Amino acid sequence: MNIRLLSGTLLLTLAAAVRAAPALETAPAQVETVEREQVFDGTVEAVNQTTVSAQTTGRVLQVLYDVDDYVEKGAVIVRLRDTEQRAQVEKAQAALNEARARYQQTKAEFARVKELFDKHLVSKSRYDQAKAERDAALARLQAAEAALDAAREQLERTRIRAPYSGIVTQRHVEVGEVVQPGTPVMTGVSLEKLRVRVAVPQRLINAIRKLRRARVIVQDEDGRTRSIPAERLTFFPYAQGKTNTFDVRVELPENVKGLFPGMFVKVAFVTGQDKRLVIPARAVVYRSEVTGVYVVDDQGRIHFRAIRPGRTTPDGKIVVLAGLKPGERVALDPIKAGALFKARRALREENGHER
Structure with a gap:
């Protein structure tokens, strides 16, 4: 009697939990045009070294x-x-002070002579002499200033x-x-500006050169991968003799975190376009060796379906190579879908036991 009562209570609880569960957000598997990529190994380099x-x-x-x-x-x-350099600065400063004083003296003298010359009280030769002395003093002042700048530069060095x-x-x-x-x-x-150097086979270089789009694929310490779009591609105009490959430099945005010179990374170059079945990447569940999704049918029933995933597209979708058909809807929150799937399965099992 007690066991039946407990079973009935559990059944009611499960049924209530299933009814109270919010509707699952889903998205359809659909065929889209995706970029075809070729992936190669590359080595991170510092632009400034x-x-x-x-x-x-x-x-x-x-x-x-x-x-x-x-x-x-x-x-x-x-x-x-810097003992010698400081001595040279002091010497140049003293020379500049002397040149400046001499210039001020000749400048004042020229002004006095010019005033007398304008009144026809001194000869033209005296005027020319005063002007030449002022100009010579100015030249020496400018030379002294340049010498002080040079001495200061040597001190700064x-x-x-x-x-x-x-x-x-x-x-x-x-x-x-x-x-x-x-x-x-x-x-x-410098770690602020990095690039990746990649060797590209001769058969693909023309397609890559034409489209000029690439991304660097990085695996972080937590195992997650992220894509960094290339800012610019630079193509070497000659092939390596032994391998018949062309070197390509992939310029990265500034201040990329987690990359250091000498690291090995993957570089995906766009070589064309294909039609592929895709789903949002967040719908995919990884269970040890099994990868799958929760499929929601027209009656709202949930099924776990194993799939064979392909690559991840730059816009956060996964190419599905096998396991899904176009139009089938997948749950976008696998954790919630999994909990609901288990609750419904437990409810079915309890109903079976009651019978």
Whole structure:
């Protein structure tokens, strides 16, 4: 008696849960025109990869960054001893002060002589002499200003700066070493702008060159894949001799997360178009070795159906190679559909036991 009562209560509970369940959102499997793609392996490269060199002579005073350090653009990475350069700046500054004073003197003298010349109180030769002295003093002032700028530039070059933000990959100098103009001090790469280099077979290069569309496929640490559209494709105008492949550079948007120089990725190039049966990717269920969907028929009944999936399209749909027909509707929330499917199955089993 108690068992029957408990069974009846469970049956009523299941029936109520099934009736109260909200309607499932579905979408039809439909044939669409999708881009045909060919996928190849590629290697991530840094667009900016530079070895920074010294531009003046000096002894290394400080090395402020090391390998694997992140450096902001404009940050000082190496300092050279600047005693000589500072002395040259002071000397140039003194020369400039002297030239400026001399110019002011000759300028005032020329103004005085000109006023007398206009009144016919001095000769033309005296006027010309005063004007020449003023012009010569101005030229010396301008030369002194240029010399000070050059000396300051040499002083600034004792502070070697990063040309862009990035990661230090090599360190070439130590404290105490003497460097000359052209001596390498550090090598670094920027992670802000990356590209992928791919070798494309000769038979496909014309189609890829014509359509010029590609995406980089990245697998994240959680196992999920994401697509990054290419900004631009650059084609090398010659084939590699041994492989008869053409190198293609795939330019990526700035500041892409999760990619680093040297990584291997997949690159999908568009080579044409095909008609394919597709469904929304969020409708697909992955159960260990089985991939499937929950199909909802015209009577609202739910069935689990195994499918053979193809590739994922850029707009978030999956190509279905087998297991579905056009027009069949799939549940867009597999978790909710699965729970409802189990509840209805349990209800049917309970009804069978009651009989």
